[in-house]
Amino acid sequence: MSGEDFNITVNFRHQIRFTRGAFRAENSLVAELLETRGRSKVLVFVEEGLRVFFPKLEAEIQSYFSDLRGLSLAGVEWLPGGEEAKRGDAVYQAAMAQIEQKGIDRHSYVMVIGGGAFLDVVGYAAATGHRGVRLLRFPTTTLSQDDSGVGVKNGLNAFGKKNFIGAFAVPFAVVNDFCFLHTQPEGTRRAGLIEAVKVALVRDGEFFTWMEANVGKLRELDEGALEEAVQRSALLHARHIAQGGDPFELGSSRPLDYGHWAAHKLEQLSDFKLSHGEAVSVGVALDTLYAARVGLLDEREAERVLCVIEQLALPVWHEALELRDEEGRRRVFHGLEEFREHLGGELTVLLLKEAGQGVDVHEIDEMIWEACAEELKERALALTELG
Numbered sequence: 001m002s003g004e005d006f007n008i009t010v011n012f013r014h015q016i017r018f019t020r021g022a023f024r025a026e027n028s029l030v031a032e033l034l035e036t037r038g039r040s041k042v043l044v045f046v047e048e049g050l051r052v053f054f055p056k057l058e059a060e061i062q063s064y065f066s067d068l069r070g071l072s073l074a075g076v077e078w079l080p081g082g083e084e085a086k087r088g089d090a091v092y093q094a095a096m097a098q099i100e101q102k103g104i105d106r107h108s109y110v111m112v113i114g115g116g117a118f119l120d121v122v123g124y125a126a127a128t129g130h131r132g133v134r135l136l137r138f139p140t141t142t143l144s145q146d147d148s149g150v151g152v153k154n155g156l157n158a159f160g161k162k163n164f165i166g167a168f169a170v171p172f173a174v175v176n177d178f179c180f181l182h183t184q185p186e187g188t189r190r191a192g193l194i195e196a197v198k199v200a201l202v203r204d205g206e207f208f209t210w211m212e213a214n215v216g217k218l219r220e221l222d223e224g225a226l227e228e229a230v231q232r233s234a235l236l237h238a239r240h241i242a243q244g245g246d247p248f249e250l251g252s253s254r255p256l257d258y259g260h261w262a263a264h265k266l267e268q269l270s271d272f273k274l275s276h277g278e279a280v281s282v283g284v285a286l287d288t289l290y291a292a293r294v295g296l297l298d299e300r301e302a303e304r305v306l307c308v309i310e311q312l313a314l315p316v317w318h319e320a321l322e323l324r325d326e327e328g329r330r331r332v333f334h335g336l337e338e339f340r341e342h343l344g345g346e347l348t349v350l351l352l353k354e355a356g357q358g359v360d361v362h363e364i365d366e367m368i369w370e371a372c373a374e375e376l377k378e379r380a381l382a383l384t385e386l387g
């Protein structure tokens with residue numbers, strides 16, 4: 001036998017920026033991010049649903065690039081977004097066809113402007129066309145600005161499973177433009193804050209205390225509070241990815257997926273009527289109460305978390321939790337097996353020890369977890385009756 005081992009080290013720069021009005025003539029951020037070496041092209045994909053809110057966006061983009069030397073705008077393409085865009089491959093194929101037709105090469109840029117689902121689909125096309133072209137993401141929802149957009153993943157749903165297809169690909173840059181943040185329906189805008197709650201709980205207790213103190217403003221979607229929460233959350237997520245030691249999730253521990261094993265399953269069980277944010281809210285509430293019930297987390301800490309979720313008008317329970325399989329087991333528990341399968345290795349679920357600190361566990365006691373689901377059901381029903 002013969003052979004040799006080689007270490008391949010690749011260094012990625014993960015550039016996260018915050019701005020307002022990225023394509024206004026006086027805003028130089030995008031121009032400064034791009035390398036203008038003469039022949040590079042820029043192809044921009046925008047989520048169709050944004051047109052009514054930002055009718056001048058295409059003209060602004062055209063004008064921005066007409067003034068920029070060394071780069072040419074290859075086109076502004078509007079495609080459908082939302083979770084539906086991740087369900088089949090039509091949007092992915094349409095984006096890929098544009099990348100091919102417009103001659104986007106590995107020194108050119110794809111820009112994608114939209115919610116988390118749209119970023120995932122176009123991001124996958126950018127990661128696979130020419131085996132990867134440079135991607136600039138412009139997330140437009142709370143959830144994509146405070147979490148998914150600053151991550152290094154993309155994906156499509158397949159075989160009834162979330163994000164079954166996809167790639168790890170560090171974007172060239174992420175531009176969180178706060179001008180996009182305030183036009184989503186109130187429910188979605190608020191629901192995206194759950195990822196900020198989540199990352200605070202697993203990484204930064206002081207940030208959780210800040211959210212708790214500002215929960216009234218956040219509930220009312222006060223612009224300043226929302227932007228501060230988004231910025232702090234985005235930076236915490238990016239810092240964890242860059243410095244947490246496992247950017248491409250090769251290990252089995254995934255702290256940023258706190259509450260997500262149930263959430264992903266609930267999204268699917270509700271046929272995606274439950275949004276990702278709402279599903280994470282239920283998942284976080286359940287795993288938090290569970291941690292208290294198994295003696296890991298102080299009851300009062302769990303109560304703080306549940307109160308913040310409720311005060312943000314987010315759900316702690318959903319009827320999809322009641323669905324059972326032929327053996328009478330709650331279907332949501334299949335999420336545990338799928339989570340394990342997705343990560344590989346031993347089942348690893350993060351639970352809280354305190355606000356700001358988690359601990360990995362390797363099994364979930366289904367009886368105790370079910371009792372938590374029942375308790376949260378009562379709590380949710382009582383809140384509905386109140387009003």
Ligand SMILES: NC(=O)c1ccc[n+]([C@@H]2O[C@H](COP(=O)([O-])OP(=O)(O)OC[C@H]3O[C@@H](n4cnc5c(N)ncnc54)[C@H](O)[C@@H]3O)[C@@H](O)[C@H]2O)c1
Nearest residue numbers: 049082083115116117140141143144148151153180183184
């Ligand atoms: N890649 C990752 O690491 C990662 C991480 C977490 C979540 N995600 C994925 O992100 C997706 C959820 O993203 P999302 O919460 O942004 O939802 P979304 O992308 O489904 O968008 C929700 C709705 O908001 C609309 N919208 C978007 N921006 C708007 C704006 N500025 N004004 C008005 N309407 C706007 C969209 O058209 C859509 O109808 C899920 O598919 C989830 O799996 C990915």
Ligand SMILES: [Zn+2]
Nearest residue numbers: 147195276280
């Ligand atoms: Zn999430």
